[in-house]
Amino acid sequence: MAYWQWGKPDSPHVVLCVHGLTRQGRDFDAIAQALCAAASGEVRVVCPDVVGRGRSDWLKDPQGYQIGCYAADMLVLMNQLQASTLDWVGTSMGGLIGMVVASQPELPACARIRRLVLNDVGPVLAWQALQRIGQYLGKLAVFESEQRAAEVLWQVSSTFGPHTPQQWLALTRPMLKPLADGSGRLTLHYDPSIAKPFESITEASSSEGEALLWQAYDQIKAQTLLLRGADSDLLTSATALAMTQRGPRARLLEFAGVGHAPTLIAPDQQQAVVSFLLD
Numbered sequence: 001m002a003y004w005q006w007g008k009p010d011s012p013h014v015v016l017c018v019h020g021l022t023r024q025g026r027d028f029d030a031i032a033q034a035l036c037a038a039a040s041g042e043v044r045v046v047c048p049d050v051v052g053r054g055r056s057d058w059l060k061d062p063q064g065y066q067i068g069c070y071a072a073d074m075l076v077l078m079n080q081l082q083a084s085t086l087d088w089v090g091t092s093m094g095g096l097i098g099m100v101v102a103s104q105p106e107l108p109a110c111a112r113i114r115r116l117v118l119n120d121v122g123p124v125l126a127w128q129a130l131q132r133i134g135q136y137l138g139k140l141a142v143f144e145s146e147q148r149a150a151e152v153l154w155q156v157s158s159t160f161g162p163h164t165p166q167q168w169l170a171l172t173r174p175m176l177k178p179l180a181d182g183s184g185r186l187t188l189h190y191d192p193s194i195a196k197p198f199e200s201i202t203e204a205s206s207s208e209g210e211a212l213l214w215q216a217y218d219q220i221k222a223q224t225l226l227l228r229g230a231d232s233d234l235l236t237s238a239t240a241l242a243m244t245q246r247g248p249r250a251r252l253l254e255f256a257g258v259g260h261a262p263t264l265i266a267p268d269q270q271q272a273v274v275s276f277l278l279d
Contacts, residue, residue: 001073002055003048006032011044014083015277018074018094019047020261021198022137022190024054026174027091031264031273038274048077050093052191054174062193067093071100078111087115087277088222092234092261095121096213103216115277116222118250120232120261122239123213127203129234129260138195142179143186149176159259161229167265218247225276226250227269229258251276 004025015035017028025047032045049056051073052065059065074097078086090098095118102113136156143149150165150172163171176186224247228240243250253272255262262269 001048001051001057001077003046003077004028004032006045006047007036007039007043008041009044011042012084013039013043013087014081014085015043015045015087015089016074016078016081017045017047017089018091018097019050019053020092020094021133021194022053022188023091024174024189025049026054027171027263028089029170031089031270034270034274035277038278043278044081044083046077046081048074050097052194054189058191058193062191062196065191065194066197067096067100070097074101075107075111079108082110084109086110086113087117088113089117089119089264089273089277090121091119091264092121095119099123099213099216099220102222103219105219113222116220116224116248117227117273117276118224118243119227119264120229120235122226122235122243123217124210124236124239125206126234126236127206129232130201130206132233134195134198137198138192140192141188143176146173146176146186149186159229159231159233160261160263161255161258161266163263163265171263171265214247217243220248222248223276224248224250225272226252227262227272228252228254229260229262230254230256231259232261234260 019025019027028047035043035045050070052058088098098116102116150169153172175189177189179185179187226243228235240252244252
């Protein structure tokens with residue numbers, strides 16, 4: 001599993017940033033730099049490419065592309081990092097992984113999450129949003145240029161909220177890799193087989209999983225900040241409200257004009273995360 005690192009390599013304060021389903025660790029470039037600047041470099045920000053994405057290996061068995069396996073991978077990484085203060089920022093899937101890790105009892109000190117940021121995700125995943133994601137997940141895509149890729153990806157990611165063309169291109173570049181045919185064309189960075197476990201999800205199985213996720217959420221002891229795009233179709237306002245009333249009783253912040261999910265590039269989004277983790 002590859003990861004990207006910012007800040008002071010030997011800092012005892014580690015912020016682990018974990019991305020969404022089809023994304024990769026470079027999504028956090030901007031917030032990592034903001035955290036390092038606010039902490040005067042006295043923090044280590046680690047942004048892994050979850051297995052099957054980015055620079056990390058692909059699995060031979062696609063059934064390993066599931067939250068429990070990802071959480072086990074992160075525990076190995078945290079043991080390697082040996083933080084004395086560990087915080088977690090998780091967007092969408094990365095938030096679900098964080099919930100599972102943070103709910104585990106009797107973890108070693110280096111894996112105990114002090115503060116947890118859940119970015120537009122909770123124990124209840126709206127079925128219509130899962131269906132929307134399934135429409136593009138794992139589909140082979142080929143692009144003639146970075147600019148064309150940016151245009152196509154924006155069509156399925158406009159819910160991320162307003163971005164300048166430069167910001168969106170910067171988010172797009174790490175999503176791409178050259179085709180192996182030497183044509184110069186580009187394709188997406190992730191293993192299409194990550195869609196295999198996703199395809200088996202039904203509305204009934206999704207509902208059954210909610211009980212387990214609520215059970216995990218209710219076990220979390222870390223101080224928790226819940227970020228929500230006000231127009232999110234994955235994290236409903238009702239679920240977000242419930243998360244403020246049970247378990248770690250998350251503090252809720254919503255961002256107008258944004259759906260699923262905030263990219264933590266806009267100044268108000270960055271300030272929310274920086275002040276929560278570094279105050």
